[in-house]
Amino acid sequence: MKQEHETQARRRSLLIVAGESSGDGYGAALVRELLQQEPRLRVAGLGGPRMAAAGVELLQDLPAPAVIGVGGGLNNLGGLVRAYRKLTHRLSVEPPDAVVLIEFPEFNLMVARHAKRVGVPVIYYVSPQVWAWRRGRLKKIAKYVRKMLCLFQFEKEMYRRAGIDVTLVGHPLLDTMAEKLEVTDRPAVRRSLGLPETGTLIGLLPGSRRKEIEYVLPVLLESAEIMQRRMKDLTFVTVWAEGLDPGQFSQIAAGYRVESRTVSGRAHDVMLASDLLLVCSGTATLEAGLLGTPMVVTYKADILSHVIFGPLISPGNYALVNIAAGKQVVPELYMIDATPKRISTAALDMLCNRLDETRRNLAVVREKLGSPGASARAADEILKVIQPVGR
Numbered sequence: 001m002k003q004e005h006e007t008q009a010r011r012r013s014l015l016i017v018a019g020e021s022s023g024d025g026y027g028a029a030l031v032r033e034l035l036q037q038e039p040r041l042r043v044a045g046l047g048g049p050r051m052a053a054a055g056v057e058l059l060q061d062l063p064a065p066a067v068i069g070v071g072g073g074l075n076n077l078g079g080l081v082r083a084y085r086k087l088t089h090r091l092s093v094e095p096p097d098a099v100v101l102i103e104f105p106e107f108n109l110m111v112a113r114h115a116k117r118v119g120v121p122v123i124y125y126v127s128p129q130v131w132a133w134r135r136g137r138l139k140k141i142a143k144y145v146r147k148m149l150c151l152f153q154f155e156k157e158m159y160r161r162a163g164i165d166v167t168l169v170g171h172p173l174l175d176t177m178a179e180k181l182e183v184t185d186r187p188a189v190r191r192s193l194g195l196p197e198t199g200t201l202i203g204l205l206p207g208s209r210r211k212e213i214e215y216v217l218p219v220l221l222e223s224a225e226i227m228q229r230r231m232k233d234l235t236f237v238t239v240w241a242e243g244l245d246p247g248q249f250s251q252i253a254a255g256y257r258v259e260s261r262t263v264s265g266r267a268h269d270v271m272l273a274s275d276l277l278l279v280c281s282g283t284a285t286l287e288a289g290l291l292g293t294p295m296v297v298t299y300k301a302d303i304l305s306h307v308i309f310g311p312l313i314s315p316g317n318y319a320l321v322n323i324a325a326g327k328q329v330v331p332e333l334y335m336i337d338a339t340p341k342r343i344s345t346a347a348l349d350m351l352c353n354r355l356d357e358t359r360r361n362l363a364v365v366r367e368k369l370g371s372p373g374a375s376a377r378a379a380d381e382i383l384k385v386i387q388p389v390g391r
Contacts, residue, residue, distance in 0.1 A: 012038065012386055013096040015120075016045035016056060017087060017111055019104030021208045021241070022283040024048035024062060026126055026172050026375075027102050031056055033379035038387075044090065045100075046083055059086045080107060088114045095120050097386035098146075102126050105137065112144035121146040121385055125169075125378055127155060138162045147385055149378050151369075152324065167381050170374035171324075173283075177290060178372060180268045189273045193237070193263055200351065201235050202227065203274035203293075204260060205267060205284050208241035213248055215300035216280045221256040222340035223278055227348060228258055236260035237274070239267045276351055278343060281319050281334070289321035289329075289365040294358040296331050296346045297321070298338040324368050329361035 014034070018027040028050035031043055035055055044057040052058050060083045084107065091099065091114055098121040101108040105128035112122045122145045128137055141148065141164060148159050148166040159166035174181075183189065187197040195201060204224065206217040217238075224236050236258060240249055242265040249262065263270055271277060271288045277295035279285055288295050297319040322328045331346040333339075350358060 012040065013042040013044070013094075014382070014386065015087065015090060015096040015099040016043055016047065016051070016102070017099065017104070017108055018045070018047045018051060018102040019062060019083075019107050021048065021062070021243070023102040023104060023126065024050045025176055027051045027056070027100075028054040029172050029176055029375040030100070030102075030125065030378055030382075033375045034382065037379055038383060044096075046087060059083075059090060083107075084110065087111055091115055091118050091120055097121070098123055098382065100125055100382060103128075109137065109140050109144065113140075116144045123147045123149065123382055123385060125149045125382075126151060126172075127159070138164075147381065149381055151374070154323075167377075169377040169381065170371065171286075171369045172374040172378075173287060173290060174366075174369055174372040175375050177268065177287065180272065181290060181366070183272055186273060189269050193266065193269055193273055195237060195261065195273060196235055199233055199235055200231075200276075201237060201274045202347070203270045203277045203279075204236060204238040205270070205277060205279040205288075206238070207280035207282065207284075208244070210244060210248065211301075212280055213244065213252070216298065217249070217252050218256070219298065219300055219338055219340055219343065220278045221253060221258055221260070223343040223347065224258040224260060225256055226340055226344035230344070230348060231351070237270055238262050239270050240264045241267070275355065276347060278347060281332070283320060285322075285330075286320040286324055286365070289324065289362050290369070292359050292362050294330065294350055294355055294362070295321070296333065296343055296350065298332075298343055299334045300338050301335070321362070321365060324365050325361065326364075326368065327361075329358060329365075 016027055018024050024047050027047050031051060031054040034041055043055060044059060046060055047056055047058055048062045095118060099115045100123045101112060103126045115122050124145050127148055127150050142162055148164050149169050150156050150159060150166055151171045153168060156166050156168040190197050204220045206213050206220055228234055238260045240246060240262050267284060271291045271293045274293055277288055277293055279288060279295050279297055281297050281299040285297050319332050321330060333342050
């Protein structure tokens with residue numbers, strides 16, 4: 001009997017799917033916790049280098065760092081189709097005890113549908129932002145997802161009202177950023193980046209996807225040009241996400257008359273070093289908020305995406321930092337409103353009048369996210385699904 005039990009335990013397996021860089025980080029932290037609690041667990045799936053290093057058997061590398069908008073999705077259709085076929089084949093011929101989905105909702109909800117069809121329980125971690133756009137997806141989630149693990153209290157209430165089994169685990173950034181959250185020596189961070197220790201530093205964070213760079217970076221550089229003309233002694237530094245082609249940045253930057261140093265990766269250090277950020281909407285806004293750095297949030301995509309998806313976007317705050325704070329603590333300028341003139345005006349107003357006020361408002365973000373340990377709590381919930389009671 002004991003030997004039979006051990007054999008069953010060794011055969012426990014998960015399929016985990018993360019389609020973006022941030023999801024790769026969340027997935028890696030989650031897998032480390034899972035394997036610490038259940039070392040014999042087998043984990044395969046879709047992800048990036050951090051998940052692979054954590055112990056995931058990658059069926060395919062991330063196919064979508066370039067996906068943004070309709071055009072981006074079409075450009076990456078081949079990679080997405082291959083990834084979907086590999087995942088659904090694995091679900092059908094070697095079904096795991098559960099599939100864990102992280103972010104990436106359009107793709108992952110299709111995976112969830114197939115998993116439901118073949119009888120594999122679906123656990124969603126880092127849920128789709130249905131509060132911001134396409135609330136109709138709640139019906140799909142209720143139909144396909146066995147367990148929702150959410151990061152924010154308001155998400156828990158929303159899913160509970162929709163009849164979905166949901167548990168609030170908190171935000172994993174409090175774990176993954178623990179070391180950076182303790183840093184207080186800004187001059188030392190600037191020295192490590194090769195930047196001036198004094199003066200006003202503006203960080204430009206155009207995103208981590210190829211298409212985000214294409215649409216967002218020109219707007220940020222032109223905004224920086226305007227700021228440079230209107231205010232003296234500004235230094236600009238641009239974060240170039242790891243895995244992207246630096247040639248794309250050079251080609252775009254050549255068309256703008258702004259002196260900006262480029263840093264590969266090290267986004268958190270640039271956030272710590274900067275007085276103000278111009279940042280593409282996404283997880284980076286919440287990271288910067290946790291570090292207490294004021295920012296102007298923006299976002300651009302192709303016109304077709306704006307025409308198709310614009311009417312589906314819910315009114316109110318969209319930036320994660322504002323959502324976490326429960327109110328608008330930093331400006332948000334999207335799509336047709338994301339003009340260099342408006343962005344630079346908002347940034348200069350904040351620099352001249354509202355830096356201290358914004359920092360005070362951002363201080364509540366860390367409090368709102370609760371306590372560290374989200375990855376461990378998520379692992380606990382997942383193991384409850386795949387392990388029999390009283391094992």
